[in-house]
Amino acid sequence: MIRNLYILYGVIVLGTLGMAEYRGWSLDSVDEVKNVPRSVRDNPGSYRSVYGYYHHYTGGK
Amino acid sequence: MSTSGPNPPGPPQVRSLNCPGCGAVLTLRSLSQAVTVVCDHCHSILDAQDPRLTILQKFKAAVDEDPPLIPLGTRGKIRGTDYEAVGFQRRTIHVDGVPYSWHEYVLFNPYKGFRYLTEYNGHWNDTSILRSLPTLNNDVSPATVSYLGETYRHFQTAKAGTSFVLGEFPWQVRVGESSDLSDYVSPPRVISSERTGKEVTWSMGEYISGHDIWKTFGLQGEPPERIGVYENQPSPLSADTNAIWVAFGGFMLVLVVMMILFWSFARSEQVVEGNYAFNTNERGEASFVTDVFQLKGHTSDLELKTTADVNNNWIYLNYALINQDTSQAYDFGREVSYYSGYDEDGSWSEGSRADSVVIPSVPPGNYYLRVEPESDFGHGTISYSISASRDVPQASFLGIALLALLIPAGLITWRSMNFEHLRWAESDYGSTGSDDDDSEDAGRPMSLGNLSGKRDDS
Numbered sequence: 001m002i003r004n005l006y007i008l009y010g011v012i013v014l015g016t017l018g019m020a021e022y023r024g025w026s027l028d029s030v031d032e033v034k035n036v037p038r039s040v041r042d043n044p045g046s047y048r049s050v051y052g053y054y055h056h057y058t059g060g061k
Numbered sequence: 062m063s064t065s066g067p068n069p070p071g072p073p074q075v076r077s078l079n080c081p082g083c084g085a086v087l088t089l090r091s092l093s094q095a096v097t098v099v100c101d102h103c104h105s106i107l108d109a110q111d112p113r114l115t116i117l118q119k120f121k122a123a124v125d126e127d128p129p130l131i132p133l134g135t136r137g138k139i140r141g142t143d144y145e146a147v148g149f150q151r152r153t154i155h156v157d158g159v160p161y162s163w164h165e166y167v168l169f170n171p172y173k174g175f176r177y178l179t180e181y182n183g184h185w186n187d188t189s190i191l192r193s194l195p196t197l198n199n200d201v202s203p204a205t206v207s208y209l210g211e212t213y214r215h216f217q218t219a220k221a222g223t224s225f226v227l228g229e230f231p232w233q234v235r236v237g238e239s240s241d242l243s244d245y246v247s248p249p250r251v252i253s254s255e256r257t258g259k260e261v262t263w264s265m266g267e268y269i270s271g272h273d274i275w276k277t278f279g280l281q282g283e284p285p286e287r288i289g290v291y292e293n294q295p296s297p298l299s300a301d302t303n304a305i306w307v308a309f310g311g312f313m314l315v316l317v318v319m320m321i322l323f324w325s326f327a328r329s330e331q332v333v334e335g336n337y338a339f340n341t342n343e344r345g346e347a348s349f350v351t352d353v354f355q356l357k358g359h360t361s362d363l364e365l366k367t368t369a370d371v372n373n374n375w376i377y378l379n380y381a382l383i384n385q386d387t388s389q390a391y392d393f394g395r396e397v398s399y400y401s402g403y404d405e406d407g408s409w410s411e412g413s414r415a416d417s418v419v420i421p422s423v424p425p426g427n428y429y430l431r432v433e434p435e436s437d438f439g440h441g442t443i444s445y446s447i448s449a450s451r452d453v454p455q456a457s458f459l460g461i462a463l464l465a466l467l468i469p470a471g472l473i474t475w476r477s478m479n480f481e482h483l484r485w486a487e488s489d490y491g492s493t494g495s496d497d498d499d500s501e502d503a504g505r506p507m508s509l510g511n512l513s514g515k516r517d518d519s
Contacts, residue, residue, distance in 0.1 A: 002473060003304040010312045010466055014319065017462040021323045021454055024362030026421035030393040036383050044348035044431050049379035049392050 080105060081114050090134065090147045091169040095229035099148075106226065106234060120236035122225055127151050130180065130285070131166055133228045137278035139187060144168035144176060146278075148228035154219045167230055175231050178274065179266065183284065184291035185274055186251065186266035195245075195252055195263060203490055206245045206252055208265070213245035213252045216292050216488045244292060248484075251293040268293050290483040298477035309470045316466075320459055328358055328452035333365075336446045339376060339434040348433035351447075353385055356425050361452040363420040365430075369397040369445035371414055376443050379433040384426050391420050397445070419455060 019025075031050055040047040076089040083103035089095055095109040097117065106118040129149040131137075136145045148167030153160050163181035170176075177188040195208035203215040222239040240257040249268040254261055268291065271284025287294075332354040339347060356363065369376045375398035382391040395418055401410035436443060485491050 002298065002301040003308065006301075006305050006469060006473070007308050009469065010308060013462055013465045014312060014315055017316075017458055018319060020458045021319075021327075023360055024419075024422050024452065025458070026362055026419035026455065027457055028393075028418045028421070030391045030418075030420050033381070033390040033392050034388070036381070036388045036390040038388060040381075040383060040431055041350060041385070041429065044350050044433070045346040047348075047381065047390075047431060049381055049394060049431075049433060 078114060080107065082107075082116055082119065087114075088134070089229065090145055091175075091229050091231070092171075094169070094174070094231055095147070096231050097234050098229045099226045099234075101227055106236070109229065117233070118235050120226075127164075127225050129164070129166065129227065131178070131274070131278055131280065135278050135280070137274070139168070139176065139277065142170050142173050144170045144173075146228075148230045148234075149226070150223055150230070150234065151225035152221045153224040154221045156219075162224065167228065169229075177264070180271075180285075181291065182289060183271055183287035184294060185269050185271050185284075186293070187269050188253075188264050188266035191252070191263040191265055204245075206254075208252055211247055211250070213247040213250070216244045216246045216251075216485075218243040218489060246293045248293045248299075249295040266293065268295060289487075290480055292484060292488070294484070296477055296480045296484075298473055298480060302474050302477045305470050305473055309466055312466050313463075316459065316462060320454075323454040327454045328361075329454075330357070330451045331448060332356065332363075332451050333430060333447060333449035335448075336444065337432070337434075339436065339443045339445065341436045341438055341440045341443065344438070347435075348379075348431060350383075351430040351432070353427050353429045354449075355427055356423060356451050358425060358452060360422050360424045362455070363423045363449055363451055364417060364453040365395075365420065365447065365449045366415065366417045367395055367397055367445060367447055368415045369443055371397055371399050371443060373400050373402070374398070374440055374443065375412075375436060376445060377435040378445070378447075379431075379435070381431040382420060382423070382428055383431060384424075384428055386426055390431075391423065393418060393420070419453070423451075 033050075037046055076092060078087045078089060078098075079085070080087055080100040080103060082100060082105040085100055085102040087098055087100060087107075089098060089109065093110075098107050098109040098114070099105070100107065104120050104122045105116045106120070107114040108117050129146070131146045131149075133146050133149060136143055138144070145168065146166050147169045150165050150167075151162050152165060153162040155161075163179060166178040166180075168176050168178060175190075179186045179188055191208070195206040195213075198205045198207065205215065206213045219242055220239050221242050223234065223236055226234050226236055238257070240255050243254045243256075245252045245254075251266045251268075253264050253266065255264070271287070274280070275282075275284045333351055335351065337349075363382065365380065365382075367378060375396055377394060377396045379394050380392070384390070395416045397412075397414060397416050399410070399412040399414045401408065403409070430447070430449070432447065434443075434445070
């Protein structure tokens with residue numbers, strides 16, 4: 001019983017792995033933004049990233 | 062145990078007698094095969110072979126002191142044969158001054174003779190006398206016995222006394238008599254030797270569930286709940302553990318094949334590569350866009366690597382991967398920073414001059430990157446390079462899959478080993494530290510659940 005459950009579980013794990021590799025899943029997160037102005041191509045300053053201008057760590061030991 | 066079989070039960074054959082001690086009516090169910098019979102009113106042990114029912118012993122016991130869970134006279138089918146419960150005894154050992162008791166039931170069939178059921182803390186064994194002697198091997202530790210090609214490991218040896226009796230017995234039973242018991246286990250079976258004087262009786266028990274007992278004897282209610290792990294209780298996991306590791310090995314093979322396939326067939330196509338410089342002394346718009354590049358094939362990932370010539374400094378890059386056709390963007394930021402120096406502990410460093418990010422599931426199309434660098438003002442020019450590759454296999458998923466397969470197999474193995482640890486903790490070879498875990502242990506004398514005092518008269 002447990003053996004069969006484990007085999008089923010393993011098949012699901014390997015299937016998910018195959019899907020992750022084929023579809024290019026990632027552990028990194030990015031924001032998807034729709035309808036970016038087409039003017040960005042000619043005027044890069046017309047678009048501002050949501051990540052811009054946050055407080056950066058400037059440390060060191 | 063089976064609930065069906067070829068031997069239909071005949072009508073109950075009983076003989077009524079009167080106790081010479083108190084005059085109470087006695088019922089003799091095993092007829093001439095009973096050697097002793099116990100009066101449950103005055104607790105006299107009588108010689109059932111003697112027509113005058115000579116009193117052999119009287120013992121003190123309270124009324125209903127220890128009522129059998131299987132009432133005497135109850136019939137049930139075991140291994141296809143009907144048996145009737147005719148006798149009941151309680152046996153006790155003392156460990157560190159603490160008494161531990163278990164129960165034994167004498168079952169009788171006029172054609173098959175006697176067999177026995179034992180019960181301790183909700184654990185039951187179906188026991189019968191061995192017809193041939195097992196081979197004892199004392200040269201190994203623990204000692205073993207071999208019987209019908211199966212090896213049984215010694216579990217425990219102790220002196221047990223009979224402390225209460227009811228009904229009929231095919232031997233000269235006495236309250237207070239004692240014998241040396243040794244158990245050898247090979248779950249779900251146990252072989253027991255019982256030495257009384259110079260006589261040794263060997264029996265074999267097989268673990269059965271209380272629910273099977275209740276079902277076959279038609280008993281009301283539920284059997285007593287099992288407590289702890291019994292000496293010959295089959296592990297619910299041991300049979301699965303080896304099979305699970307075999308399956309794990311198979312999965313590892315598949316994982317290796319998948320890894321080879323992923324790495325062989327992945328495009329890993331570089332679509333962007335460029336070297337750039339960011340002058341932190343200049344104010345003004347620093348953002349720029351790359352040339353348009355095409356992402357081919359199916360939806361897949363895009364790995365973007367950044368390296369920067371930073372030393373005790375940082376550069377932050379606001380990235381947007383923009384689909385020129387759909388105006389959909391993947392927006393993210395990456396920091397590259399590296400610090401180093403010396404202090405009283407020696408040299409130190411933290412951070413890295415390289416960074417990598419994987420943008421998931423990017424559909425094919427025409428894309429460009431918008432890049433906007435940031436850093437502290439006045440640190441001169443920071444050189445950095447950007448490269449992006451399409452359809453790159455991710456080793457991290459292989460690691461996750463490996464752990465996902467390994468952890469359950471490890472947990473099941475650990476549980477199986479823990480089950481065996483609990484089993485052997487109560488043996489002569491167990492650690493004494495298990496005594497503080499009463500909730501898990503079946504009890505100290507768990508090895509002594511088999512018959513004693515019985516004789517193979519059938």
